[in-house]
Amino acid sequence: MGEDSEVPAPDVTRTTRPRTDSRRPTATAGGPVTGALAAAQASALRSGVVDWFAEHARDLPWRAPDRTPWGVLVSEVMLQQTPVVRVLPAWTAWTARWPTPADLAAASPADVLRAWDRLGYPRRALRLQECARAITEHHGGVVPDDEARLRALPGIGAYTAAAVVAFAFGGRSVVLDTNVRRVLARTVDGAALPAPSQSVGETARAAALVPPGPADAARWAAASMELGALVCTARAPRCEACPVAELCAWRLAGRPPDEHAARRRTQAWAGTDRQVRGRVMALLRDAPLPVPGEVVDEAWPDRAQLRRCVAGLVADGLVEEVAAPADDALPAYRLPLAPVG
Template sequence: MPPTPAELREPVLAWFAVHARDLPWRAADRSAWGVLVSEVMLQQTPVVRVEPAWRSWMARWPTPADLAAASTADVLRAWDRLGYPRRALRLQECARAVVERHDGIVPSSEPELLALPGVGSYTAAAVLAFAYGRRSVVLDTNVRRVLARTVDGVALPAPSQTVDEVRRATRYVPDDDATAARWAAASMELGALVCTARSPRCDVCPVQDVCAWYAAGRPADEHAGRRKVQTFTGTDRQVRGRVMALLRDALGPVPAAAVDAVWPDARQLARCVDGLVADGLVTRDPAASVDDPPTYRLPS
């Protein structure tokens, strides 16, 4: 018997009222743009690493117009090692779209949010709930795990999100805007602090008594083995990361020879550099003389 929506929500909301972390993008004076920036930074990057980056980022570029007017090289340097630099590129594109399409105001409708670069279903729902206090179905990795355990009685959700899963999650979202927005934050927080992927702290969980997974004796993950572990060492992602690090730290244009030195496999390196140029993360400038090698830099 899975818990009813009320059986799950009420203890989690009460727990959240006591245990919510004091994160800067939850402060009373944060802007809708600040919320959007935090959500993009938090896409696949842990809270502890985002927090200091968010503070300095918002101090430097408080509004969409500020970020829209910045040099892309500065944006990529400020992004530093938050991972997936394409997100930084899209965040700046997003700022420009907000300025051009919405007069510099972050939109408050789901279709308009989804149309922004770098904003998918999760981020759109999160901005609606956290910036505007509106009801939405916020289904991130934390909420997916909380519902998989408490409702479905399984250790972890399926590798990819299904339509059925969204429908199920919708049934647990409160009807009114304010409570729905709190539920979004509370259920995410429970997944982040208690109902964690590695070693869940069921002993302090506010919904232990209604949790289907706990009742079943915490059975192991049924998808174990089928889960794709993204390796990193030796992959294109590592090579791209090295090239980006080199260009971030460079004061001026970087000679091709310096780029060649970051990775021993010349073919793989060339493929990665071409990819970075195609992605708009790197600019290749031809040399003065035709037979000389080009130089590389971050895009201006």
């Protein structure tokens, strides 16, 4: 990111901004779509964010002109709950090694899981390979460009399908990720953070904000996400650098605290099955040969929990059991060599 933190001051000379005295009706996220946001206000929001994006967009590799739809899809799956900075090196190595869906479809799951490394949620890696196989077998090796077919692929949910449509094909879709949710919660609803769970009304409101033209819609999607990632951040929002601070309901209300704070429970980590599973996966990733059960047992003090987790990993297709070398020995474990299906 060569861009430094100098952000041009908001263009206060532009006087076309509509008066804001018509106080925004206290619309909840699920409130009426039309009328929740004046048309002029919506227009100012979109143009402010898109113009800002034109100057401040990061040049991420999956945005490069030579990107492929498959590369975009891979990036989106990797970015599901994993920050950009950690995805960057993994994505580069991954796309160089498996440039097409057919390449990934033919790989060994063990290699796939090792390349996934510590991006987290390794089942995403397996689903991505299943996705590659489905594209290879059912779509002639070509990434579908419509939301319905994308949505039907393994590991592709509402967000990712919409994102691929917009970022790989420049199509029109409703891209509503954690960043966009937060930007709209603040600018439109005046809330510090969006509600813990995404509502139908919230989706409809986001849909109403998407520009009619495909190119504009795709640009709005990228721009609103980028604003959330770089300026309108969850922790320490940089309102002084925000292109739409002048119309942001949250800032105008004095940045009130999060109403849902009490209901947000942070995911426990220490001692959970997720930690144990992660430890086992790390052990097997680093092992060139099957690891004897006796060795796996040492990976976690609570043996019952450990064995339960290993069984879960086997059931999930993330780990393969190898027959014990002797009758009185435990089976060994390794990353799966061949796809299950």
